[in-house]
Amino acid sequence: MAGPARDDAPVLEIAGLSVTFGQPPRAVEGVKDVSFSIRRGETLALVGESGSGKSVTALSVLRLLPYPFAHHPSGSIQLAGTEMLSAPDGVLRDMRGSRAAMIFQEPMTSLNPLHSIEKQVGEILAVHKGLTGAAARARILELLSLVGLPEAEHRLGALPHELSGGQRQRVMIAMALANEPDLLIADEPTTALDVTIQAQILDLLADLRDRFGMAMLFITHDLSIVRRIADSVCVMKDGRIVERGPVARLFAAPEHPYTRALMAAGPHGAPRPPATNAATVMAAEGLKVHFPIKTGVIRRTVDHVKAVDGVTLAVKEGHTVGVVGESGSGKTTLGLALLRLISSNGPVTFEGARVDGLKSRALRPLRRRMQVVFQDPYGSLSPRLSVGQIVGEGLEVHRIGDPAERDSMVAQALREVGLDPDTRHRYPHEFSGGQRQRIAIARALALKPRFLVLDEPTSALDVSVQAQIVDLLRDLQDRHRLAYLFISHDLRVVRALADDILVMKDGVVVEAGPAARVLDSPDNAYTRALMAAAFGVATRRDPPPSTKVEAPRPSP
Known part of the structure; x- marks a missing residue:
């Protein structure tokens, strides 16, 4: 085992790392001869498609791959001066969480659904710092305030399902920062988040990296995120690093064909103009979905959550209406109401006939002509x-x-x-x-079918696969004259597919119109904020981070 790390030495140094799965002769190589290093205050991004070896490399740093199925036949991982591949279990327990911490892609599956936020953050403090009681509670509040969780003191007893996606990710970041690690590993931490929440989380991570002087290993398949947060990039394909370099150089002049293919990937083009005389397939006027809020022993209704509040739309044959907005804006509820999977108020017509008053038996013959594709296949x-x-x-x-x-x-x-x-x-x-x-x-x-609700069908996919699915959806629409309601928080995908756009906020349509007009010249301030988060080019961060911990600032 190596001695303590020097101040000028890399926090993480990986040399010639290989990872195999299974036993010879059927062993499969997942990572092959990977080498890179990260110093304090620096962010290195590992980029590549699913299966390229990004997450396998990151999990190897903390020896989190399943043993004995996974093996490290060669290579070295030096974390803060400690050789991780040969470290005994006791050393690994000390290193995990104290010297290095990890933020995973999906906080809902990473957080324990049965334990409160206070208990989950406090567990880390108890294990590594021995903090309990009032001291632990004070530190938990400090951490939650640091990551910008609103009303932190009132959320200590909350369970994960009671928080939004962005709030859950902030809790995960607070847990990772609890012991002020030297290295923060972020594995696709913003993939499932809305563009505005994604921008907030990226700004938060960059700010915290600078405050604590951490090294950060950031794993993603989204090159727009790399441009925003990283200093240098390693591009991975089939378990190998095929190109590396500073962000500015790699984006300006990528050398490897695979890097150039990644740069060119992603949804592109525009929908073909629908026929002017196309028939209306699905329509709604003043559609409302209000969920009752009930209290007391007899469950008396005291108020309503207005999930969808007065939405009017028409989707024509061969036509795509894009519905955009943050989580909780009512997008999915709108789609479910049109499909008659939840009850609503207001006229809903399908193929020219009212369907909002039909019972289940009467709806059944119609269901084959209205279908849905969900986010997570x-x-x-x-x-x-x-x-x-x-x-x-x-x-x-x-x-x-x-x-x-x-x-x-x-x-x-x-x-x-x-x-x-x-x-x-x-x-x-x-x-x-x-x-x-x-x-x-x-x-x-x-x-x-004639009408398809597409509920975030590309959000969890690599950019190149997103492009394939968008091209497929366009082709199928042309061949079968399908009508689409396309729900998404990814405005790049919406631009490539939608003819018209509805922008929703708090259950209400705040802006609607042709896609080109809404995306390029939005009238509403909320729409402009969405566009800035999705398409705005971030400036590079200020140099030389300080290791001094400043007072918490408000959430971005």
């Missing part, structure tokens, strides 16, 4: 059913064709989305994220 596809069973389930429910005809329809639906029909006997876990989303789209298309 892994969560929306049953792991116990084969792909053929998943895509064919709706055909069976609606009693369309005999078994042989249904199998043929399933094969055709898979071809439509660019998948080999022979894969229909495999299961969801055997496919990549992009392929699973294609399966979810095939499931909806098998019933030959």
Whole structure:
């Protein structure tokens, strides 16, 4: 084991790291000969698509890969002067959380759903600092204030599900900072967040890095985030670093073909203009969805949450209406109300007929012509059913064709989305994220719908896969004259797909109009804030961070 780190030495130094999974002769290489270093106050971004080895490299730093399935046949990881690959368990426990901490992508699965925020942050202080009681509580409040959690004192007893996505991520950051680590590892910490919350979290991380003088390893597939927060970049492909360098140089003149492909990836183009005489497929006028707030023993209604409050829209054949806004703005609730999956007030017409007053039995024949594709295909596809069973389930429910005809329809639906029909006997876990989303789209298309609600269908995908899905959706719309309600917080994807846009805030449409006009010349201040968060170019941070801890500042 090496001695204490010198002040000018890298906080993290990885040399020739290799990671394999499984046992020879069937061992698979996940990381191959990776080397890089990070000093105090510096942020290095690991960039690449899913499966490139980014997270495997980061998990190796703290020896968090599953043993004995994962092995490190060669290489060295020096963290603050300690060799991690040969460190005994006691040393690893001390290093994890005290010298290095990690922020994971999805805080809802990283936080314990049964424990309060105070207990989860306090556990770290108790294990590493021995702090309990009033001293621990004071430190927890200090940390939560530092990360900009509003009304921190009133949220100590809150459970994770009672916080928004951005608030949960702030709690995760507070836990990571509890022991003022030398290294902060952030693994896709903003992927599932709205653009405005994403901007706040990135600014917060940069600010905290500068205050504490930490080194930061930032993992992402989003190059716009790299430009905003990183000093240097390593581009990974198939477990290897194929290009590295300062952010400015890499963006100005990428050398490796894969880096250039990543730069060019992402949704592009614009939707094809819909026919001027297209029929209206789905429409709503003054649509309202109010959820009652009940209190007391007899559960008396005292108020309502106005999730959707007076929304009017029309979606035509071959036409896409994009719905944008932050979490909690009412986007998904609007989509569910149009599909009649939740009750609402106000006229809703589908194919020219009122559907808002229909009972479940009367709605059932219509459901095959209105379908939905959800955000997370892994969560929306049953792991116990084969792909053929998943895509064919709706055909069976609606009693369309005999078994042989249904199998043929399933094969055709898979071809439509660019998948080999022979894969229909495999299961969801055997496919990549992009392929699973294609399966979810095939499931909806098998019933030959006219109206599709697309609820954040690309947010969890790599930029190159996002581009493929957007191109696929455009192609399918042209072929079948589909009407889309496209819900997203990613305005780059919305620009590539939507003809018209509704901007929602607190259940109300604050701006609506043609996509080009709303995106390029927004009238509403809230819309302008969304555009600035999504498309604004951040300035590079001020140099030479100080290691002095300043007084907490308000949340960005």
